[in-house]
Amino acid sequence: MVVLRILYRNFRISERRFSATSVNRDKYSCKILVVGGGAGGCSTAAKFARTLKKNELIVLEPSEYHYYQPLFTIIGGGTSTIQEARRKESDVLPKNCTWIKDKAALYDPDKSFVTTEKGDVIEYDYMLIAVGLELRYDLIPGLQEALDKSSNVCSIYSPKYAPQVFEVLKNLKDGAAHFTFPNSPVKCPGAPQKICYISDHYLRKQNRRDNVNITYNTSLPVIFGVKKYADALWKLCKSRNIDVNLRTNLVNVNSVNNEATFQNLDNPDEKKTVKFSMLHVVPPMATPLSLSSNKKISNEAGFVNVHKHTLQHIVYPNIFSIGDCASTPNSKTAAAAAAQTEVVFRNLSAVMNGQSLPLSYDGYASCPLVTGYDKCILAEFDYNLNPLETFPFDQDKELRSMYILKKIFMPQLYWNLMLNGYWNGPALFRRIMHLQFMDKKPPAKS
Ligand SMILES: Cc1cc2nc3c(=O)[nH]c(=O)nc-3n(C[C@H](O)[C@H](O)[C@H](O)COP(=O)(O)OP(=O)(O)OC[C@H]3O[C@@H](n4cnc5c(N)ncnc54)[C@H](O)[C@@H]3O)c2cc1C
Structure with missing residues (x-):
């Protein structure tokens, strides 16, 4: 009898909870x-x-x-x-x-x-x-706690951590600076190396570059997916004395000892732990x-x-x-x-409206590869990783004009035109600049 009474009382409670939630829904x-x-x-x-x-x-x-x-x-x-x-x-x-x-x-x-x-x-x-x-800082052991306390570990990817990157850079006097690219899909795959080039330029301006070894560690087998820009970036790394490790993935961060462990993705049993004075991490990402x-x-x-x-x-x-x-x-x-x-x-x-689909996306993407405080290589390409450049000159060069475009013009374009539904990318300008006025957009492929 007691058991029955308890069961009845629990039933009434859960019934109330259910109706309370449904009322609030x-x-x-x-x-x-x-x-x-x-x-x-x-x-x-x-x-x-x-x-x-x-x-x-x-x-x-x-x-x-x-x-x-x-x-x-x-x-x-x-x-x-x-x-x-x-x-x-x-x-x-x-x-x-x-x-x-x-x-x-x-x-x-x-x-x-x-x-x-x-x-x-x-x-x-x-x-x-x-x-x-989503940014998954939690997937690399030791990373989240390193970012949440004052340490030499930083990351531009989150609004919470981005301002800290310059603080770490300002304190960097000597030793090793490591930059990473994760083993996952990434938004703006150029950004992990942009911050590496900016850091290099900063240290040069401060006359500290000779005291710091810079290494870019990427899980990818290439420095950049589009050959034209990859060739330019390899040259840039060489001329600036930036070491590049391909197929190298960050798997552990020890911010107490300032040690980072990397895995060789071509031989997963091979791991290497290095000391760092600065570690810039791009986190794994997922939907x-x-x-x-x-x-x-x-x-x-x-x-x-x-x-x-x-x-x-x-x-x-x-x-x-x-x-x-x-x-x-x-x-x-x-x-x-x-x-x-x-x-x-x-x-x-x-x-x-019950009509057939009129437009087809060609895979256009652009990546303003900022290479310091005043220069940028504006990479633009399509699904086939062929350059799809807006301007009528070769865009694999470091240019000041492209930096101004990135830092001053693009934010205005974003806030005022794109978010208000008035910017559909530079396809129209590209056609005008390349004198292709008569080009028509390709119909949607099924
Ligand atoms: C460091 C960095 C540098 C970059 N540099 C460049 C660059 O130079 N040029 C460039 O073109 N791009 C750059 N990007 C990439 C660019 O910001 C993204 O590609 C772009 O914002 C993608 O737009 P989106 O609408 O797909 O996603 P987002 O703009 O990220 O928006 C996704 C939205 O979905 C919301 N959301 C998440 N989960 C849910 C849910 N369950 N329900 C409802 N809403 C949800 C989020 O709150 C967010 O507002 C950069 C990105 C970073 C982080």
């Missing part, structure tokens, strides 16, 4: 749901906000602040601040959309709804997934677990499984993806996301 429905209000999500939402009503367009984004991440490299060099890279999310999202400040926790593509972390349910007709890549664990939406590697030219989901025609979390095999950059926004906008609009 909100249910939304919309025409377009944009998951993630970063570079790609915000820019594409701005385009749709011009024609949809406020309640028809929902952006699901958890962050209070939006960051212009390409500036993190410059912040690491001490010539920009985190405040310049940050805006309130409410100031950058289109006014004509409904912002739900929460995270996607569960996707149900068959029933077309998303459940948020707080338990709200959002039904959609069409969905754009733009959740980017958020809520996405990568959903095998209806994501591919083996955890990326939204979309067609590489149309950006439409392979199985669900009402789902598109843009930016770092899409399975498209391009270099993951904001420049690539810019080139994708118009493709997503026009192709998704066509699906909504």
Whole structure:
């Protein structure tokens, strides 16, 4: 009898809990749901906000602040601040959309709804997934704690840690400076070496370069994916006395003894521990677990499984993806996301109107390879890793004009044009500069 009474009481408690949660749950429905209000999500939402009503367009984004991440490299060099890279999310999202400040926790593509972390349910007709890549500092033992305390370990990749990079650089008097590139997909694959070149230039300006050995350790078998720029970068490393270790992956950080352990990826049993005076780490990255664990939406590697030219989901025609979390095999950059926004906008609009998909993404990505405090190699290329340069001169040279473009012009372009849905990448300028006025955009490939 006592057991029965206890069981009954527990049942009533769990019943109350259940109804309390269901009362608190909100249910939304919309025409377009944009998951993630970063570079790609915000820019594409701005385009749709011009024609949809406020309640028809929902952006699901958890962050209070939006960051212009390409500036993190410059912040690491001490010539920009985190405040310049940050805006309130409410100031950058289109006014004509409904912002739900929460995270996607569960996707149900068959029933077309998303459940948020707080338990709200959002039904959609069409969905754009733009959740980017997460930084997984936790995957390298010793790294997170090294970054969270005052140490010689630093990283430009997170807004939390980027300002610390210049502090470490200022304190670097002698010894070894190591820079890393992880064994995972990476956003802006050029950034790990940009900070290496900036550090080299800083030490030269301070007359300390002769006292410091600089090594760039990359898990990749090449210094850069595009041969034209790789050739230029090899020359640069040689002339600046920067050692490069290929297929070398950071696996452990000991910030008490200032020791880093690297693994030879071609012979995983071979590990080497080195002393450092400065260790700049680029963390492993992955798409958020809520996405990568959903095998209806994501591919083996955890990326939204979309067609590489149309950006439409392979199985669900009402789902598109843009930016770092899409399975498209391009270099993951904001420049690539810019080139994708118009493709997503026009192709998704066509699906909504029952028409065939008009645009095709060619894999365009650009990487302004900053090589110091006043020079930059502007790499631009397509899916086939062929250069796709905007300017009518060879861009594999270190140029001051390209540095000004990167530091002064591009942030303005981002905040004022791209996030408002008015910048689709430089394709038009490229055609004008190369006198290809009559070129037509290729139709979408199926
Ligand atoms: C150090 C550094 C240097 C860089 N340099 C350059 C450069 O020079 N040039 C260049 O073009 N690019 C550069 N990039 C890369 C560029 O910033 C990214 O490629 C670009 O921001 C990708 O846009 P995105 O919309 O895919 O992702 P993001 O802009 O990262 O946005 C993703 C958004 O999704 C949100 N989100 C995450 N999980 C969820 C969830 N579960 N539910 C809802 N929302 C979620 C996040 O809060 C975030 O706002 C750099 C990046 C870094 C870190």
